[in-house]
Amino acid sequence: MPSHSAPEPDIAADTLELLEWPRLAEHVAGFAGTEAGRRHCRLLPLPASPAESLGLLAETTELLALDGLIEGGLSFQGVADIRATVQLCAKGGCAGGEELLDLAATLAAARRLRRQIEDPQLRPVCSALVGELRTLPELEQRLHFCLEEGGRVADRASAELAALRRRLQAALAERRERLQDLLRRYAPMLQDTVLSERSGRPVLAVKAGAAAQVKGLVHDSSASGQTVYIEPQAVIALGNRLRELQGEERELERAVLLELSGLVGEEAEALHHLQRILVRLDAGLARARYGAWLGAVRPELTDDPETPFELRDLRHPLLLWQQRREEGSPVVPVTVRVGPELRVVAITGPNTGGKTVTLKSIGLAALMARAGLFLPCSGTPRLPWCGQVLADIGDEQSLQQNLSTFSGHIRRIARILAALASAAAAPNGGSTPPPVVHPAGASLVLLDEVGAGTDPTEGAALAASLLRHLADRARLTIATTHFGELKALKYGDSRFENASVSFDEQTLSPTYRLQWGIPGRSNALAIATRLGLDAQVVQAAAEQLRPGGSGEVNQVIEGLERQRQQQQEAAEAAAALLARTELLHEELLSRWQQQKEQSAEIQEQRRRELEHSIREGQGEVRRLIRRLRQGGRSGGREAAETARVTGQRLKRLQQEHSPQPQRVDHGGWRPAVGDRVRLLALGKAAQVLALSEDGRELTVRCGVLRTTVDLSAIEGLNGEKASPPPLPQVQVRSRRNPASRGPDVRTEANTVDVRGLRVHEAEAAVEERLRGANGPIWVIHGIGTGKLKRGLRDWLATIPYVERVSDADKGDGGPGCSVVFVK
Template sequence: MNERILRVMEFDKIIDQLKDHAATSLGKRLAVQTKPSVVMEEVIQRQKETDEASQIVRLNAELPLGGISDIRASIKRSVIGGSLGTDECLDVANTIYGGRQVKDFVGKLEETYPILEELVEQITPLRELEQLIKSCIDDHGYVMDSASQKLRSIRSSIRTYESRVRDRLENYTRTNSNMLSDAIITIRNDRYVLPVKQEYRGAIGGIVHDQSSSGQTLFMEPKAIVDFNNQLQEASVKEKQEIERILQEITEQIALEEAPLLINIEVLSDIDVMFARAKLGKQMKASMPKMNDNGIIKMQQARHPLIPKEEVVPNDVEIGESYTSIVITGPNTGGKTVTLKMIGLCTLMAQSGLQIPALDGCELAVFQHVFADIGDEQSIEQNLSTFSSHMTNIVDILKKVDDKTLVLFDELGAGTDPQEGAALAMSILDDVISRGARVIATTHYPELKAYGYNRENVVNASVEFNVQTLRPTYRLLIGVPGRSNAFEISKRLGLDNHVIDQAKGLIGVDTKSVENMIASLEDSQLSAEKEYEEAHRTLIASEELHQNIRNAWNQYEQKREALYKKAEEKAERALAKAREEAELIVDEIRKMKTETKLKEHEWIEAKKMLEEAQPKLRQKQNDQQPSAPAQSKKEIKAGDEVKLLKLNQKGTIVEKVSDKEFLVQVGIMKVKMKRDDLQPLGKQKQTYEKPLTTIRGSNYHVSTELDLRGERFEDALLKLEKYIDDSLLAGYGKVSIIHGKGTGALRNGVKEFVKKHPRIAGQRSGEAGEGGSGVTVIELR
């Protein structure tokens, strides 16, 4: 695609919007480079990528791209032997972390997204490099003491020297405060000094490093602390050298991971742009077009992407099957040029992998070339007229047109004699159409209104004009050429009827016939559209009625099933009661067995006959639910309640032995049962995880730690109050409350609660091995 067509179609404005939706500097830089592709497979792949991202965006799932930055320059410097600064190293660590977050995010998605999954598969986590950087540099870019044992030792000595210097200087401020302009210790040239009054310079003695603007105060380093300051300076130099060594070591490790880091950056850039295209599509309420290489364009309710949704008028556009060319006629400001630009811009967007603002089911073609002659581009420097400027552009277009080309002509043949211009326009159209190109042209010439009726593969179209309001509606009417409406407009504006009648008599018979034909076509189309809308409303009403009937039937079925179930439950209760009474009677008779001649097996047989006398209740039938056999095959897992069909008992699944055998808890016994002998009851007993650390006391099992992280403030305090009571009942002397650091609100709330509780003897923050300030240790009494 040449740059001129991108400029004429205002494609750069679409790219600006795309860039705004990118989340990272990497994505923004790649978005700006977006260009239409002329390779069918590449366009289809881009559209599939955008569609996958759109599915995730519709779920309001936010891709975690925070912290990712363009670290390619830092990687390059590390490879050529340079040393990276702390901020650059942090950017590398944060980018590695961001890549891992994206990988985890995609892995947790419930649906399958093949393209996205294939992309994140290329991301290398590089945990060791990230941990190395994070263990040496904090979030503010400060190299921590833990970076090396030597650095820890150097900083320890620095703190010792600083302490000695301050002690000496503070002694000066206490004993010689009258000689000082202010009793403070300050720093000049990286050395600790005192603000000494000018007249006491000799009394203090030492080195002058600076003076105030008035000259009345000298910043002096007393002789007694010169050696200490020197030692401090030497330690500071060693500290700087050690930091440089640590950063150089980190830089070398980054250089070793050059290849995976660059791949990570490339993949994250592609993913960012994928989601930027999806977000832009959501903003435009766009849809994914079906792409073809046959020059077919079909769009319903297509909108110009750069016109606000509340102002734009949607239009249906179709070209490439029944006809390959459209000639649009109509008045100025009627929307002809907007229609041309909309078709061209949507084509360029689709070939760039962007979705288009039209209804679902739209179809667009992949063109090798898109040409446009739109607007007045005459050059004053070249002294070209409007007509000459257009013809120069058209000549250049005609040199390159083939059957894989979309050509857009605006006011073809304008700027010269009407008859010659119309003849030239028809000749140009004939030439372009003969080469198999797809052509859409706008014109004012009345001669071209009949053009579509005399040529194959050409159809007329117009932009609708409302004579009553004297305003264009901006609706595109395919198959109907535009008419001038001059007489109707003049009449509504107040021109006398005799003048209008005389004008009508001056126009030719052919012109009258054409105008009458156009008017008839417009009336027929409007009538057909009204009938279509009426049929559509009837269809919608029928579908609503059908849905209401279906809902009513489902409600009836549910009510019937509920009544059946209620009757069955009542019958089961009656049978259970009768069985219990029969058991009592049997037991009483067995006690009198010595007085009778009946044998034991006769009692067993009688009991069996009693059980078999129980009627079989109907199984629930519901079109919306699986039948009983299907339910019995429902997946069961540990904790599920089941019915043991052979024993007629209820139990709980303890564990899965195999696919066909389970261990079941029945009362105090555990038995192995086959899967076919178990029926899920749709319930699951609540289970609790065993605490990591428990202490037995007063018949309680309570953890010595309570984790409140992630709890709402009020809920956390309620849990804390109950936990303290349980811990007291368990007889604990000390417990730990884990509240995390965060904003400090939960930590402060816990400490306030602890202060007011009468059974708490004391509290303290956790030590390094206990969780630090994220934990409060409580002593109970």
């Protein structure tokens, strides 16, 4: 017997393990873009208030929409974990060059992400996160100026360092020349004409027999003893000098790194805040991409504990992952609808029917919504914010603690009750029942096989008493059981409800479908028969059930199941009839549309035939007139009069049968580019190609004709009359400081040269100059490949206080210089 018992683990943490929450968190972490984000997602913390959870859900929604708008998705490339570097610098330590370069890259990436995310109208929550983010462009520019690729300190970082490196390179070149001269002089005595190194010193591979002829310091010899590695005497002093110079170089490099580390340490608070925001954004994007991969939807989460649970077609996320990533079995969804009046749901049915999976699915759904994750459901899931999710799932048997299955369940249930009592204690010392819900949210309790592991009679009584107790203290308790006595609790207490998992007796397999309102049967006798148990044994068991009440209960349940099946079949027949009706309706609409189109085609064909006849008649009249003119006066007057009358009749006929547009007064109608309009002078349709600045003239194309017309010379195809736009109102826009407006000519003070810089370096230089600008700024970037110019133009387009950007005058640089006008 053990001398003492182990301390009880926290029931909330124990519940997370039972629901496999760490496994789900690992799945979410796989969608993060940085190591810090993955580390945060593996913990997947649960907020302590509904407001925090709603904020996380809003972040997930906004980042999911933004990720779909950006080509290639939102990228965290360049973001590094800078916590250790910032902590070291804040304590006065010296960070390495690579760590400082990573910090500079993180600052540049944070600036890029802020530009992509910040939009208070579309993304208010995420914009508030990045709105006060300090990206420290001066610090980034200083780091990039002093450090080269790979973290090496650049020559330009220090004049002393640059001079020392020149002396070092000269000494290295001198030693190289001396060694080459010695190689030529001692060539017959050498095993190899290639210089080697031993302990960082250059050596010659001298034959052992000639070693005495070469003056110098022996550093090593070959394994065979045939070769001796000698540093020639002529370069020993020079090598010592090089060592001294290299030591001085390291000291000067360390001085530069210490200076840069000091600058980082001064901004430690801002950098720590930046790191926290980047990790939060990365975690939010991971939640969004995980939800999109699941096909999940945003839940409607409320802080009202009485909010009903409405989860339609809920699928277990871990089983869904297993189905898609590991080619597992298809996941059968469950639908949960629990009204505000219900407190306990008892799920019954056969083993392996999906009762435990249902428990875990509901528990994970409550935790996922609280953590800001979307739920794999249909429609819009609704549920209250659950401040407590407590579970007793699985076998708690322990040989080390001398616990049976029943004892293990009882100990865990006792911890659940203690957690509920501590969260919602009675205000008057326990004289009245405690409140139903936790003040900070709802309590969800999940019990698997409640009361199992002991005598069935006592277990059923204990389970019934426990569920009644929980109905007074928890917002919702969902319990699975095989006890028939628990199925009758619903009929004596309106806070109870029954549910069951269905079982197909023909195929001897569960359907994993959850049915509400009807208790389930264990189907033990049917399963035993199918598995080949002796018929006499099964018959004897059935005889024992008939006299008791349980047999009658099973008959009632069987009748309810038949009734439900009939209702289901009737509902399916009604759905099929509705579908056929919809198809018929669509077919009728389609035929009506076809007839309408055919009628229009017939009318158009008749109109074309009439126009053709009129044109033929007009041609005949013209020919008649031409002959009359050629024939002289004899008999011509009578024929001419006949031709004139005929022509007038043809014109009236054309006017009567030509389709006239229905002119409707459309007040305020104005054409737009791409619209089709009618030219009143020609009576033809044309397409609008362009509009003048005042909107009173249009450039239109009619066939091959392209012309500019006034607004009054056109109308809509349906007879709309265009209304002219209002006269523009001239407004005087004040500058930030009109009294101190700078000159509009280029000077040294308003010019910044960024040639040779990277885009992010140029952005930092221009941003620094723009802060104090009170007039236009000339940015010299050169022409080259145009990459620097395009990058700067794209960046300047996102800055709110930049009015416009244009090329400079030819005398100021033309296309190689941009003029930035600030508001």
